[in-house]
Amino acid sequence: xxxxxxxxxxxxxxxxxxxxxxxxxxxxxxxxxxxxxxxxxxxxxxxxxxxxxxxxxxxxxxxxxxxxxxxxxxxxxxxxxxxxxxxxxxxxxxxxxxxxxxxxxxxxxxxxxxxxxxxxxxxxxxxxxxxxxxxxxxxxxxxxxxxxxxxxxxxxxxxxxxxxxxxxxxxxxxxxxxxxxxxxxxxxxxxxxxxxxxxxxxxxxxxxxxxxxxxxxxxxxxxxxxxxxxxxxxxxxxxxxxxxxxxxxxxxxxxxxxxxxxxxxxxxxxxxxxxxxxxxxxxxxxxxxxxxxxxxxxxxxxxxxxxxxxxxxxxxxxxxxxxxxxxxxxxxxxxxxxxxxxxxxxxxxxxxxxxx
Amino acid sequence: xxxxxxxxxxxxxxxxxxxxxxxxxxxxxxxxxxxxxxxxxxxxxxxxxxxxxxxxxxxxxxxxxxxxxxxxxxxxxxxxxxxxxxxxxxxxxxxxxxxxxxxxxxxxxxxxxxxxxxxxxxxxxxxxxxxxxxxxxxxxxxxxxxxxxxxxxxxxxxxxxxxxxxxxxxxxxxxxxxxxxxxxxxxxxxxxxxxxxxxxxxxxxxxxxxxxxxxxxxxxxxxxxxxxxxxxxxxxxxxxxxxxxxxxxxxxxxxxxxxxxxxxxxxxxxxxxxxxxxxxxxxxxxxxxxxxxxxxxxxxxxxxxxxxxxxxxxxxxxxxxxxxxxxxxxxxxxxxxxxxxxxxxxxxxxxxxxxxxxxxxxxxxxxxxxxxxxxxxxxxxxxxxxxxxxxx
Numbered sequence: 004x005x006x007x008x009x010x011x012x013x014x015x016x017x018x019x020x021x022x023x024x025x026x027x028x029x030x031x032x033x034x035x036x037x038x039x040x041x042x043x044x045x046x047x048x049x050x051x052x053x054x055x056x057x058x059x060x061x062x063x064x065x066x067x068x069x070x071x072x073x074x075x076x077x078x079x080x081x082x083x084x085x086x087x088x089x090x091x092x093x094x095x096x097x098x099x100x101x102x103x104x105x106x107x108x109x110x111x112x113x114x115x116x117x118x119x120x121x122x123x124x125x126x127x128x129x130x131x132x133x134x135x136x137x138x139x140x141x142x143x144x145x146x147x148x149x150x151x152x153x154x155x156x157x158x159x160x161x162x163x164x165x166x167x168x169x170x171x172x173x174x175x176x177x178x179x180x181x182x183x184x185x186x187x188x189x190x191x192x193x194x195x196x197x198x199x200x201x202x203x204x205x206x207x208x209x210x211x212x213x214x215x216x217x218x219x220x221x222x223x224x225x226x227x228x229x230x231x232x233x234x235x236x237x238x239x240x241x242x243x244x245x246x247x248x249x250x251x252x253x254x255x256x257x258x259x260x261x262x263x264x265x266x267x268x269x270x271x272x273x274x275x276x277x278x279x280x281x282x283x284x285x286x287x288x289x290x291x292x293x294x295x296x297x298x299x300x301x302x303x304x305x306x307x308x309x310x311x312x313x314x315x316x317x318x319x320x321x322x323x324x325x326x327x328x329x330x331x332x333x334x335x336x337x338x339x340x341x342x343x344x345x346x347x348x349x350x351x352x353x354x355x356x357x358x359x
Numbered sequence: 360x361x362x363x364x365x366x367x368x369x370x371x372x373x374x375x376x377x378x379x380x381x382x383x384x385x386x387x388x389x390x391x392x393x394x395x396x397x398x399x400x401x402x403x404x405x406x407x408x409x410x411x412x413x414x415x416x417x418x419x420x421x422x423x424x425x426x427x428x429x430x431x432x433x434x435x436x437x438x439x440x441x442x443x444x445x446x447x448x449x450x451x452x453x454x455x456x457x458x459x460x461x462x463x464x465x466x467x468x469x470x471x472x473x474x475x476x477x478x479x480x481x482x483x484x485x486x487x488x489x490x491x492x493x494x495x496x497x498x499x500x501x502x503x504x505x506x507x508x509x510x511x512x513x514x515x516x517x518x519x520x521x522x523x524x525x526x527x528x529x530x531x532x533x534x535x536x537x538x539x540x541x542x543x544x545x546x547x548x549x550x551x552x553x554x555x556x557x558x559x560x561x562x563x564x565x566x567x568x569x570x571x572x573x574x575x576x577x578x579x580x581x582x583x584x585x586x587x588x589x590x591x592x593x594x595x596x597x598x599x600x601x602x603x604x605x606x607x608x609x610x611x612x613x614x615x616x617x618x619x620x621x622x623x624x625x626x627x628x629x630x631x632x633x634x635x636x637x638x639x640x641x642x643x644x645x646x647x648x649x650x651x652x653x654x655x656x657x658x659x660x661x662x663x664x665x666x667x668x669x670x671x672x673x674x675x676x677x678x679x680x681x682x683x684x685x686x687x688x689x690x691x692x693x694x695x696x697x698x699x700x701x702x703x704x705x706x707x708x709x710x711x712x713x714x715x716x717x718x719x720x721x722x723x724x725x726x727x728x729x730x731x732x733x734x735x736x737x738x739x740x741x742x743x744x745x746x747x748x749x750x751x
Contacts, residue, residue: 004368004434006661006668009361071364239746254749256735259742266741267682271658274665281364296654348650355628355653356635 006274008075016075019054020082027083029326032186035086036329039186041126041149046087050123054089058097060104064121065097069284070218074225074277081229084333086186088126088146094222096120096127096154099215100169103202116152116169125151132216132341139180139191145340147177147190157196160209167203167211168196184332214283217294219341221279224294224301228276230334231269231301231308237327238262238312245317258315265311268304275300292354295347302344305334366664368438375431376438379417383446386411390447391714397573402486402530405452409483419457419481426473427481433667440616447622455527456480456487460535463552463604467593476533476554490522490536490555490579491602497524498736500537501546501599505581507538507553515587516540518553518561521580526730528577529566532557537598550598554590561585571722615687617660623694623720624656627701630717634701641703648697655690662686678744681737688727688734695721 008016026045049055054076059065066072073094080089097120104117119125128150131141147153151172158164170192177190203211239262242253252258279297282290309331313320320327338344368376393408394401412418413427421436422428429435451457457480464473479485496502505520518538525534534555541549557564561584566574593601631649634642662683666676676683698717699706709715728734742748 004372004664004668005362005365006664007362007364007672009363011361235746239748242748251749253742253746254751256739256751259748260735260738262746262748263685263738263741266745267685267738270679270682271662271686274661275654275658277364277665278366278661281366296657299650299654300658345647348647348654351654352628352631352646352650355650356632 006278008071008277012072012075015053015072016079019049019052019076019079022048022052023079023083023085027085029329032084032086032326032329035186036184039086039149039188041088041146041151041188042123043087045085046126047123049087049089055093055123056121058093058101059117059121060101063101063104063117065117070094070098070221070280071277071284073222074280077222077225078229078232081226081231081333081337082233084186084230084233084330088128088150088188090219090222090226091129091146091150092120092125092127095129095215095219096152098218099129099154099211100202102211102214103167103207119151127152127154129154129215129219130156132212132219142191143180143189144192146188147175147192148179148188150188153192153194154202155192155194155196156208156212160212163205165204165208165212166196166201167208168194168200169202170194170200174200182336184336186333187336213291216341217279217283217291220294220298220347221276221283223337223341224272224276224279224297227301227305227334227337228269228273230330230337231265231272231305233330234305234308234312234327234334235262235265235269237330238315241319242315252315261311261315265304265308268300268307272297272300272304289354292351295342295350295354298342299344299347299351302338302347306338306344309334309338368434372434372438375435376442379439379442380446382415382417383442383448386415387446387448391716393449395573396450396452396527397529397569397575399530402452402527405449406483406486408449409451409453413482418453418483419461422461422477422481426477433670437616437618437663437667441618441621444616444618444622452527453480453483453486455489455531456485456533456535459489460487463535463601464592466604467552467601469589471589472554472592485532486527486530487533487535488525488528488531488557488577488579490525490528490534492524493521494523498733501550503537503539503550505536505538506542507540507551507586510585515585516551516553516591518555518581518584518586521578523567523578524576524730525579526576528564528579529574534579535592537602540595540598544596547599549596550602551595552592552598552601553586554592555581555584555586556590559584559586571719617656617663617687620656620687620690620694621660623691624653627694627698628653630698630701638703641701645697645700648693648700652690652693652697655686655693659687659690678740681732681740682745684731685728685734685737685741688724691724691727692721695724 026048053066056065057068057073061067077090097117100117128144128146130144153170153172153175155168155170157166175192175194177192180189180191182189242258243251245252276297279293282293312327316327319325393404396402396405409418416429419428420431420439424430461480491500493503493505505522507516507518510517522536534557536553536555537550538553539549540551561582563580565578567576567578569575627649631642695717699721702717706718709718743750
């Protein structure tokens with residue numbers, strides 16, 4: 004039992020934090036809101052640092068590391084509301100393609116894609132995992148607008164005709180779906196599946212998507228931790244400075260208790276997310292449930308921190324000018340993405356009842 | 360050395376677990392078979408249980424062997440607790456001494472004090488209550504007025520004043536408490552930590568019936584009670600910092616092990632599963648609360664392992680102890696509230712011949728956000744020490 008990150012992992016985290024604090028300021032975020040893009044100079048920096056290729060197997064030019072290595076970096080991405088698709092590319096697409104490649108299920112598209120990801124040449128987007136293709140929500144893919152590679156599905160697991168496809172963006176038309184946070188680059192891909200794009204079918208496809216669902220829940224939860232800490236930090240800073248009745252509003256118990264409540268949720272969400280990352284890397288029998296606990300906890304922590312940080316800022320927080328809005332919007336989006344807190348609570352309870 | 364993350368217990372840990380499980384299986388009385396520890400009869404029955412544990416060195420596993428423990432670390436203690444709660448073993452009547460006073464005595468006590476008090480505490484021959492709160496010093500603990508003045512023989516102190524909400528106070532043999540030794544000093548200064556024999560002349564105990572009808576706590580009146588110098592714990596005038604060390608362990612890791620909640624959450628899921636067959640409509644309406652309560656217990660378990668690792672790596676528990684106290688007390692409430700919602704009209708059944716563990720547990724849980732420093736005080740600590748907000 005040693006429930007802690009290694010020194011190497013925390014040192015890497017510190018290095019990434021230092022870079023992102025400089026290269027992903029709120030001014031950068033405002034620019035990204037104006038012109039959302041999947042790749043730019045920051046993506047090159049993150050690739051050179053070893054963040055982007057982290058989960059790509061060493062045989063394909065990456066570092067071959069796991070989710071435990073990645074969660075702290077996703078937390079940093081969340082802290083600065085990184086607009087680039089680190090989650091979709093490094094946390095989801097690369098492990099998914101690596102798993103298919105390893106299982107011999109790929110048809111050759113995988114290895115090339117992994118090398119391109121590791122080199123920072125391409126970014127990816129991954130279709131939602133619980134497929135109900137008739138609904139617009141389920142057809143909408145985060146990061147689709149601007150991604151170089153898309154992992155898309157046809158059919159459903161229930162009907163036994165689920166297929167996974169790796170599709171080059173040049174063969175896809177993406178109908179943009181606007182989001183409150185434009186850097187989400189949501190879109191509905193219009194595309195034609197072909198035997199050449201197919202990378203998995205049947206049980207292999209189902210397994211790959213189930214694994215992706217767990218990774219997505221945990222990775223999103225990790226970003227939400229960073230976003231939550233950022234919102235609490237911004238509000239605490241404001242509460243120390245803003246004076247009313249002749250003293251900082253942070254000295255009033257009503258304000259203190261709002262922020263303390265949010266902080267307690269954050270404190271308890273952290274080990275839950277880290278534990279889920281470990282369970283997924285180890286492939287423990289309860290990994291899927293751990294991922295659901297992580298997402299439910301982190302979503303609720305972020306939703307509460309968003310409400311509280313806005314309340315503490317008062318009217319200024321409700322303005323476009325205040326930087327808080329840049330963080331709030333990502334938190335609101337990710338709290339519901341890849342399964343809401345309620346969705347995941349239901350999954351947790353199902354797994355407990357089935358097992359008992 | 361750079362240790363990778365690992366949430367598995369070692370083979371040695373699992374062997375310890377097996378030993379504890381086997382002993383408990385052979386010795387634990389049937390669940391809820393002892394009378395309530397807040398009755399005279401139940402107090403003695405629980406004392407006898409502690410003695411049974413002590414005889415085989417299971418009452419204080421983390422203490423040094425010299426004092427009746429097994430000298431094991433915090434992880435083994437957590438494992439023992441998991442097995443203890445899983446076995447539905449009795450509540451610990453000696454917990455105020457074992458979990459609140461003992462850590463302070465290990466840190467501040469003289470060798471003679473440790474020798475005198477710890478073994479008797481471990482065997483429950485002497486059971487302790489806590490004398491901190493006063494009628495006018497609750498959340499504002501530094502407002503303590505009970506005082507101690509030098510005795511005429513200059514070999515001790517005379518204690519005068521009133522303490523209240525002393526859990527186990529109705530039956531305990533000993534009391535640890537804070538008294539003001541320097542009347543000129545303000546607030547946190549001028550307090551001293553005393554060990555008081557409840558049988559000493561001048562001590563009067565008035566049990567207070569709680570809302571559940573039992574006398575779980577008591578008021579203690581001190582009228583020039585003589586306490587010799589060797590019953591001062593830590594230095595004279597150092598009482599506040601000595602006491603806060605106890606508060607740190609109370610709210611930190613030792614008072615409420617996660618196993619207590621993991622086990623209650625497991626039983627909650629079992630209750631939900633039963634209701635799912637019996638009354639699926641009610642069950643479905645409560646599903647979200649059941650899941651949340653189970654997750655709260657799971658988050659507490661993981662957070663404890665996270666903190667334990669930090670402590671084992673040489674770190675400490677600071678204001679996180681306050682966050683911890685808020686979380687476990689609210690978790691306990693969430694678990695029991697969800698259970699009562701599942702029980703519906705049966706939730707209120709109580710009294711003669713009715714075993715109502717969920718209702719009793721709920722009443723107990725309701726005290727959680729109040730004792731050991733109210734959750735409002737803990738939120739102030741979190742805001743001031745973790746977020747740097749200014750004091751009022």
